[in-house]
Amino acid sequence: MTLHPDVDTAVALACDAADAWAGSDGLRRAALLDRLAEALENDRPALVALADSETHLGAARLNGELDRTCFQLRGFASLARDGGFYGRIDDPAVAGPPPAGRPDLTRVRVPLGPVAMFSASNFPFAFSVLGGDTASALAAGCPVVVKGHPAHIGLSRRVHQLAQGVLRSLELPEGLIGHIDLDTHAAGLELVAHPGIQAVAFTGSLAGGQALGRQAQARSQPIPFYGELGSVNPVVVLPEALEADRGSLAKTLAASITQGSGQFCTSPGLLMMLDSLDARALVGQLAVEIDQIGLHRMLSERIHQGYVQGVAALKRHPEVRTLTSAASTEGAGNGFVGLVSAAAFLADQALRHEVFGAACVCVLATSLDELCAVLAAVGGSLTTTLLGADGGGERDRRVFRIAQKISGRVLFQGMPTGVAVTHAQHHGGPWPASTQPLFTSVGFTASDRFLRPVALQDAPLWLMERCGVPV
Amino acid sequence: MTLHPDVDTAVALACDAADAWAGSDGLRRAALLDRLAEALENDRPALVALADSETHLGAARLNGELDRTCFQLRGFASLARDGGFYGRIDDPAVAGPPPAGRPDLTRVRVPLGPVAMFSASNFPFAFSVLGGDTASALAAGCPVVVKGHPAHIGLSRRVHQLAQGVLRSLELPEGLIGHIDLDTHAAGLELVAHPGIQAVAFTGSLAGGQALGRQAQARSQPIPFYGELGSVNPVVVLPEALEADRGSLAKTLAASITQGSGQFCTSPGLLMMLDSLDARALVGQLAVEIDQIGLHRMLSERIHQGYVQGVAALKRHPEVRTLTSAASTEGAGNGFVGLVSAAAFLADQALRHEVFGAACVCVLATSLDELCAVLAAVGGSLTTTLLGADGGGERDRRVFRIAQKISGRVLFQGMPTGVAVTHAQHHGGPWPASTQPLFTSVGFTASDRFLRPVALQDAPLWLMERCGVPV
Numbered sequence: 007m008t009l010h011p012d013v014d015t016a017v018a019l020a021c022d023a024a025d026a027w028a029g030s031d032g033l034r035r036a037a038l039l040d041r042l043a044e045a046l047e048n049d050r051p052a053l054v055a056l057a058d059s060e061t062h063l064g065a066a067r068l069n070g071e072l073d074r075t076c077f078q079l080r081g082f083a084s085l086a087r088d089g090g091f092y093g094r095i096d097d098p099a100v101a102g103p104p105p106a107g108r109p110d111l112t113r114v115r116v117p118l119g120p121v122a123m124f125s126a127s128n129f130p131f132a133f134s135v136l137g138g139d140t141a142s143a144l145a146a147g148c149p150v151v152v153k154g155h156p157a158h159i160g161l162s163r164r165v166h167q168l169a170q171g172v173l174r175s176l177e178l179p180e181g182l183i184g185h186i187d188l189d190t191h192a193a194g195l196e197l198v199a200h201p202g203i204q205a206v207a208f209t210g211s212l213a214g215g216q217a218l219g220r221q222a223q224a225r226s227q228p229i230p231f232y233g234e235l236g237s238v239n240p241v242v243v244l245p246e247a248l249e250a251d252r253g254s255l256a257k258t259l260a261a262s263i264t265q266g267s268g269q270f271c272t273s274p275g276l277l278m279m280l281d282s283l284d285a286r287a288l289v290g291q292l293a294v295e296i297d298q299i300g301l302h303r304m305l306s307e308r309i310h311q312g313y314v315q316g317v318a319a320l321k322r323h324p325e326v327r328t329l330t331s332a333a334s335t336e337g338a339g340n341g342f343v344g345l346v347s348a349a350a351f352l353a354d355q356a357l358r359h360e361v362f363g364a365a366c367v368c369v370l371a372t373s374l375d376e377l378c379a380v381l382a383a384v385g386g387s388l389t390t391t392l393l394g395a396d397g398g399g400e401r402d403r404r405v406f407r408i409a410q411k412i413s414g415r416v417l418f419q420g421m422p423t424g425v426a427v428t429h430a431q432h433h434g435g436p437w438p439a440s441t442q443p444l445f446t447s448v449g450f451t452a453s454d455r456f457l458r459p460v461a462l463q464d465a466p467l468w469l470m471e472r473c474g475v476p477v
Numbered sequence: 478m479t480l481h482p483d484v485d486t487a488v489a490l491a492c493d494a495a496d497a498w499a500g501s502d503g504l505r506r507a508a509l510l511d512r513l514a515e516a517l518e519n520d521r522p523a524l525v526a527l528a529d530s531e532t533h534l535g536a537a538r539l540n541g542e543l544d545r546t547c548f549q550l551r552g553f554a555s556l557a558r559d560g561g562f563y564g565r566i567d568d569p570a571v572a573g574p575p576p577a578g579r580p581d582l583t584r585v586r587v588p589l590g591p592v593a594m595f596s597a598s599n600f601p602f603a604f605s606v607l608g609g610d611t612a613s614a615l616a617a618g619c620p621v622v623v624k625g626h627p628a629h630i631g632l633s634r635r636v637h638q639l640a641q642g643v644l645r646s647l648e649l650p651e652g653l654i655g656h657i658d659l660d661t662h663a664a665g666l667e668l669v670a671h672p673g674i675q676a677v678a679f680t681g682s683l684a685g686g687q688a689l690g691r692q693a694q695a696r697s698q699p700i701p702f703y704g705e706l707g708s709v710n711p712v713v714v715l716p717e718a719l720e721a722d723r724g725s726l727a728k729t730l731a732a733s734i735t736q737g738s739g740q741f742c743t744s745p746g747l748l749m750m751l752d753s754l755d756a757r758a759l760v761g762q763l764a765v766e767i768d769q770i771g772l773h774r775m776l777s778e779r780i781h782q783g784y785v786q787g788v789a790a791l792k793r794h795p796e797v798r799t800l801t802s803a804a805s806t807e808g809a810g811n812g813f814v815g816l817v818s819a820a821a822f823l824a825d826q827a828l829r830h831e832v833f834g835a836a837c838v839c840v841l842a843t844s845l846d847e848l849c850a851v852l853a854a855v856g857g858s859l860t861t862t863l864l865g866a867d868g869g870g871e872r873d874r875r876v877f878r879i880a881q882k883i884s885g886r887v888l889f890q891g892m893p894t895g896v897a898v899t900h901a902q903h904h905g906g907p908w909p910a911s912t913q914p915l916f917t918s919v920g921f922t923a924s925d926r927f928l929r930p931v932a933l934q935d936a937p938l939w940l941m942e943r944c945g946v947p948v
Contacts, residue, residue: 029878116882459885
């Protein structure tokens with residue numbers, strides 16, 4: 007594979023910066039992360055305007071996303087300051103023969119090295135140049151090389167320039183935060199293939215993620231590929247939740263499905279219920295609500311075309327009844343709600359695939375067994391939402407067991423869109439929601455992806471004094 | 478791929494047992510693990526005799542290995558009792574708008590499901606039917622399906638029968654510990670391909686591991702493949718360590734290299750030093766010591782042939798001077814010590830490959846730069862041993878940084894053979910030492926391989942009362 011000189015230069019600069027950054031202490035890492043947050047906030051009006059011009063996501067959402075991005079940077083700064091990333095475990099020597107007798111062992115975690123980070127189309131701040139992947143990698147002691155997303159490449163360039171200014175002001179090397187400004191699939195593959203890269207973080211399509219994941223495995227030294235490749239995010243509404251304020255539930259669901267024109271990785275794409283008059287009424291109300299919500303233009307023409315084709319296939323499907331009335335004419339057009347029986351859903355694998363955008367398929371089951379079969383058939387998903395499961399009877403436990411098996415987050419209230427950045431968060435789930443379901447890309451354990459344990463046996467004093475600060 | 482009926486049956490039984498075992502509490506898991514250790518100890522004389530007849534490893538080593546295996550089972554029992562595996566993190570709700578405002582989130586870890594476990598040739602107890610992989614998987618809540626190793630299949634059968642007796646006495650399903658008794662590569666591939674299997678643990682050859690790893694990735698749902706694929710375990714002897722008792726160091730090195738006829742994953746295969754009269758004297762003494770140690774028969778004829786061919790290639794190599802004098806005639810024959818310059822070592826990639834058995838290549842470097850280049854060239858290794866690095870000067874720090882980069886454990890005293898089973902242990906390292914260098918196959922964090930986080934958002938009381946015991 008021939009490497010584009012831009013890829014080679016960016017990775018070479020990251021490699022040059024790697025050892026010193028791996029050896030930096032938590033205070034230095036925290037200073038960088040805090041200053042990056044400050045730089046974003048100081049340039050807020052211009053950044054939000056530029057992001058809106060490229061993504062059409064609107065100032066309110068983009069200001070909120072910038073807040074979240076700064077919150078993440080500062081949260082990882084705080085963790086770096088605490089030194090918790092080193093995950094140090096001490097086992098003092100025990101005299102006597104093995105297995106109980108043992109030498110002195112201390113386990114610390116060390117950074118993997120330069121991380122290739124692929125910006126997501128749908129989060130121009132929070133999953134881009136200075137987003138959660140970058141913050142968690144820098145906090146872990148790894149430089150990053152970001153492949154900017156073509157849907158907001160102008161913003162990527164500006165944010166990267168801001169970052170470079172911060173690096174200069176702290177006398178840190180430019181290679182700590184690299185940026186690749188090439189709109190080709192080849193450049194992405196070359197970045198993953200580069201021997202200097204030691205891990206990959208990716209949020210995007212199943213096809214794109216699979217191609218990059220194969221490349222990560224095909225290297226002479228395979229490396230971890232952390233990919234978030236899509237999710238249908240089922241919402242199960244149990245009868246108890248239908249007895250409450252159905253109108254309000256329909257509005258909440260409609261708002262979640264259409265939020266950001268449905269371009270969230272946790273956007274609910276499947277609603278499933280036991281068939282009843284109440285259930286059918288909810289589906290009808292949901293369609294009315296969605297018909298009333300005008301969607302903003304989608305992130306790119308390619309994404310819009312994908313949505314239009316996905317909805318067209320659902321409309322054509324002989325077993326799917328279209329409940330929304332509006333026609334999709336330009337931009338994102340309108341949301342879509344379709345209705346299908348559980349039997350028909352189970353019979354056609356195509357109905358389980360994500361349509362990226364404001365489309366929701368409602369599945370009505372005739373029995374609890376059928377409802378469980380539908381949920382199990384969904385496969386790996388970032389989230390499953392269970393509404394009305396507060397009782398804890400055998401039905402609730404059974405549905406929960408399946409929800410837990412297929413997803414990385416199970417909600418009992420609210421909607422899956424909106425992902426809190428906390429320690430307990432887990433944004434990942436069985437394949438294809440995540441290629442590495444044991445790790446998360448959101449929340450403060452996201453740095454675990456970039457840290458490798460090393461056991462130090464009978465380490466001398468000079469080393470233990472600095473643990474876990476690498477020497 | 479057509480499945481052998483034995484593979485299909487074993488995995489189907491494991492799947493049947495999975496939900497109830499995932500829902501079992503720590504006390505139940507601990508009871509099983511403790512009883513398995515007891516069963517091994519009660520049958521000790523017969524087990525050790527059978528193991529010795531198949532592996533030739535000798536009663537002393539096999540009794541010690543059985544002790545370690547029971548120690549592991551009881552250690553994981555103790556962890557299961559404590560409930561620490563659930564790794565619960567609680568983030569209570571915070572009022573207000575995001576990003577600071579958030580719902581209530583609790584993160585727990587849930588078992589992945591049935592684990593395929595491939596027994597290693599060289600540890601008939603500790604990496605086999607009831608070895609560390611099985612103990613860590615059962616403790617995590619996962620059934621296992623063990624592929625018995627043909628080098629000790631009689632022992633595998635007997636241990637599996639013991640395990641079945643324990644399962645019956647505890648009224649646990651037979652599928653919790655399955656055993657596949659088929660001596661074909663196809664059976665291994667079929668086991669990994671089976672949709673019921675959710676993770677794979679493997680210790681063995683690079684070629685075998687790569688084939689199984691590719692199969693794990695080629696599934697419609699890829700699964701984690703935890704493979705330990707070989708390691709050369711460099712030992713760096715710095716001048717300070719040569720000034721001490723050189724004769725004793727030569728004896729210790731020789732004992733480690735020849736232990737178990739060199740059939741340890743942490744057997745030292747490379748010795749590297751700055752060239753000096755002392756260094757040359759140590760190499761000479763090492764060869765004399767190794768010539769005096771008779772090796773026992775190797776584990777299998779295939780392994781022995783591999784060793785003979787590896788040594789023959791070293792003897793033929795124009796740049797390698799053979800220092801040991803004995804000829805390899807039958808069985809393992811004798812150990813091998815060769816000497817090569819750093820320049821020649823760096824010029825030929827073939828010299829970096831592991832020769833499984835009691836072979837050690839000594840590399841003499843003319844400068845610290847060259848020594849560092851040799852160490853860096855080794856690539857991923859389970860261990861690196863640094864003797865004489867107690868001062869902590871710039872030289873020690875520089876060599877340590879490289880050691881840390883290429884290995885999962887860095888020793889400052891003693892020899893890498895013998896792996897203590899503790900919390901701080903890390904038995905894994907950059908590829909190919911491990912296919913998943915963020916995880917360990919020895920020590921009490923080995924269960925991390927089989928547990929997946931799930932975030933519970935606004936979980937109801939009935940669920941929180943049972944956390945982290947799955948419902």
